[in-house]
Amino acid sequence: MDAIGARPPEGTALSTNEGPQATDEASPQAPEPTQGESGQASGAGQPLRVRQRRQQIRQRVTQEGFVRIDSLAEGLDVSIMTIHRDLDVLESEGWLRKVRGGATAQPSAFHHGDVAYRAQVMADAKQNLAQAALEFVTPGSSVLVDESTTCLALAARLPELEPLTVITNSMAVLKLLATDQGIDLIGLGGAYYPAYDAFLGLRTSEAIQSLRADILFMSTTAVTSGFCYHQSQETVAVKRALMQAAAQRILIIDHTKFAKHGLHQLAPLSDFDTVIVDAGAAERDLAPLRAQGVNLHVVTTD
Incomplete structure (x- = not known):
């Protein structure tokens, strides 16, 4: 079994120096002196103190959804x-979104959202979608899984249909x-993005190009037109490379995707063999997709 922590698949790399968000401490600016309760710089302990403080900020924003700047400073x-x-650095790394007066973990057209926060959203719907997606998996097949929290719910169910080969950047x-x-697990290397808890970038895309899988499961941030x-x-x-590497493509989305927005266009839904969506999707969102020839599989609530 090829696990990412032991031996990467041939032709991949686990470099963590690619892209502005590739490491937890990546920053467009040098870290400032850290102040303790006395307000003085911490000297030799500065890098650790900065890391700890930003970790606390990330955790609080994820847990509360929105935190005011003055509350963070006081705490x-x-x-x-x-x-x-600190918020400027954390935003550049993709952990949170800086807004007027504070910071939020909620995704936007420019911010993907911290993976821990996204995993909590629409949890029940993701479980229902995962159950429906299992129907498309055949024991013995090779399965591509993207880094989405929707497909993470599916990954937890895949052992029910083993043996399988699972290939992922997550x-x-x-x-x-x-x-x-x-x-049989194959990890796709590349630059590690902590906020996504995944490997992304050029090297990840190149690693995918040498593979061919039976089926791909992926999700998306937003669906517009x-x-x-x-x-x-x-x-x-990376997702475009995943689509090219699969014989069958399955898109899994919950109905909230129709109300969200993203900056970069990926692909039309008609490029997927099947689009699995939960029953909360409004007919006004589904009707145009049917007219475009999208094969919809609507999952009723169990």
């Missing part, structure tokens, strides 16, 4: 300007299936 005993700098999926003896959209070009490039 961490630092200046408001320090919090502004670190969460790799961790989930790494110890399952019935899964019959097209999939995402916030980052790196995500779009």
Whole structure:
């Protein structure tokens, strides 16, 4: 079994120096001196203190959804300007979105949203969608799974149909299936993006090009006028490569995708063999897709 932590598939690389969001400490600016309760710089302990403070900011924003800047400054005993700098760095890494007066974990057309936050959204619908997607999987087949939290719910069910070969760029999926003896696991290397908990970028796309799988399961951030959209070009490039590497393509979405927006266009929904959507989708959103020839599989609530 080829796990990402042990031995990557031939031709892949696990470099973490690609792209502006590739590491937890990647930043467009040098870290500022960290202040303790006395307001003085922490000297030799500065890098660790900065990392710890930003980790606390990330966790609080994820848990609460929105946190005011003055509340963060008071809770961490630092200046408001320090919090502004921290939020700038965390936003550049994709962890959160800086808004007027604070920071939010909610996705937008420019911000994908922290993976921990997204995993909590529409959890029941994702489980129903995963159950429906299992019907398309045949034991012994090779399965491509993207880094979406929707497909993470499906990945948790794949051992029910082993033996399988599972190929993914998602670190969460790799961790989930790494110890399952019935899964032949192939990890796609490249630059690791912590906010996505996935490998993205040019090297990931190149690794996919040497593979051919029976079926692909993927999701998308937004659906607008019959097209999939995402916030980052790196995500779009990898997902396009995944689509080219699969004999059958399955898109899995919940009805909230029709109300969201993304910056970069990925592909029309008609490029997928099947689009699985939950029963919460309004007919006004589904009717145009049917008219375009999209094969819809609407999942009723169990």
